Amino acid sequence: MTNSDLLSVLLIALGLSADCFAVALSGSIARKRHSPRQILLVASSFGFFQFLMPVLGWLTGQLVLNVIASYDHWLAFALLSCVGGKMLWEALQSKDDGRKTSDISKGFTLLLLSVATSIDALAVGFSFAFLNLNIVLSSLTIGIVAFFVTTAGFYLGKLAGKSLGKQAEIIGGLILIGIGFRILITHLLA
Numbered sequence: 001m002t003n004s005d006l007l008s009v010l011l012i013a014l015g016l017s018a019d020c021f022a023v024a025l026s027g028s029i030a031r032k033r034h035s036p037r038q039i040l041l042v043a044s045s046f047g048f049f050q051f052l053m054p055v056l057g058w059l060t061g062q063l064v065l066n067v068i069a070s071y072d073h074w075l076a077f078a079l080l081s082c083v084g085g086k087m088l089w090e091a092l093q094s095k096d097d098g099r100k101t102s103d104i105s106k107g108f109t110l111l112l113l114s115v116a117t118s119i120d121a122l123a124v125g126f127s128f129a130f131l132n133l134n135i136v137l138s139s140l141t142i143g144i145v146a147f148f149v150t151t152a153g154f155y156l157g158k159l160a161g162k163s164l165g166k167q168a169e170i171i172g173g174l175i176l177i178g179i180g181f182r183i184l185i186t187h188l189l190a
Contacts, residue, residue: 001133001134001137001138005133006141009133009137009138009141009142010141010145012124012142013050013141013142013144013145013146014145014149016050016118016120016121016124016142016145016146017046017050017142017145017146017149017150018149019116019117019120019179019183020046020050020117020146020149020150020153021149021150021152021153022153022175022176022179023046023080023104023113023117023150023153023175023176023179024042024043024046024104024149024150024151024152024153024154024157025153025154025156025157025160025175026157026171026173026175026176027042027103027104027105027154027157028153028154028155028156028157028158028160029157029160029171029175030171030173031103031104034105034154034158038103038105039105039151039154039155041105041110042104042105042110042113042150042154043146043147043148043150043151043154044147045110045111045114046113046114046117046118046146046147046150047143047144047146047147047150048114048143049114049115049117049118049121050117050118050121050142050143050145050146051139051140051142051143051146052118052139052143053118053119053121053122053124053125054121054122054124054125054128054135054138054139054142055125055135055136055139056122056125057121057122057123057124057125057126057127057128058125058126058128058129058135058139059125060122060126072119072120072122072123072187073183073184073186073187073188074184075116075119076116076119076120076180076183076184077180077181077183077184078180079112079113079115079116079180080113080116080176080177080179080180080183081176081177081180082112083104083109083112083113083116083176084173084174084175084176084177084178084179084180085173085177086109086173088170088173088174088177092170116180118146119183120183121142124142125139
């Protein structure tokens with residue numbers, strides 16, 4: 001891989017990890033305490049899926065990409081809206097400040113967010129087949145960047161969450177829904 005190719009892959013990785021950053025930021029704002037283990041779990045899951053999706057895109061080829069491309073934006077929108085809506089619902093149903101908030105580091109929520117934030121990486125992986133790039137090195141770069149960007153999102157969200165107080169989970173839910181809308185609008189207007 002040339003230096004130019006590496007720079008291109010790094011820029012692509014930063015673009016793809018923007019959703020990871022926003023989800024980590026909103027999740028951290030909404031839930032004031034995440035242990036280092038939880039942060040590591042989410043960052044690893046997001047990084048793994050950001051690594052995996054380009055590989056899958058590269059392997060599947062034109063046929064599967066055409067099928068998925070017709071609805072991938074709707075899938076990402078639905079997944080992010082469901083998780084964001086759940087966060088909003090929990091925030092609005094809660095009466096006290098000691099409430100239990102959504103934890104994006106657990107189970108099905110983590111899986112949904114990992115898939116939703118990495119769907120665009122599938123199409124990127126497909127395009128890598130035409131660019132003659134090393135798919136393993138490119139995908140590893142994307143996954144590692146996503147890991148670090150997610151971690152940064154958690155720590156910045158922790159700082160912001162302290163000053164936002166009780167409204168933090170509402171803001172987190174709205175951010176997730178907003179990301180879903182952005183993905184949907186971007187694909188519909190393209």
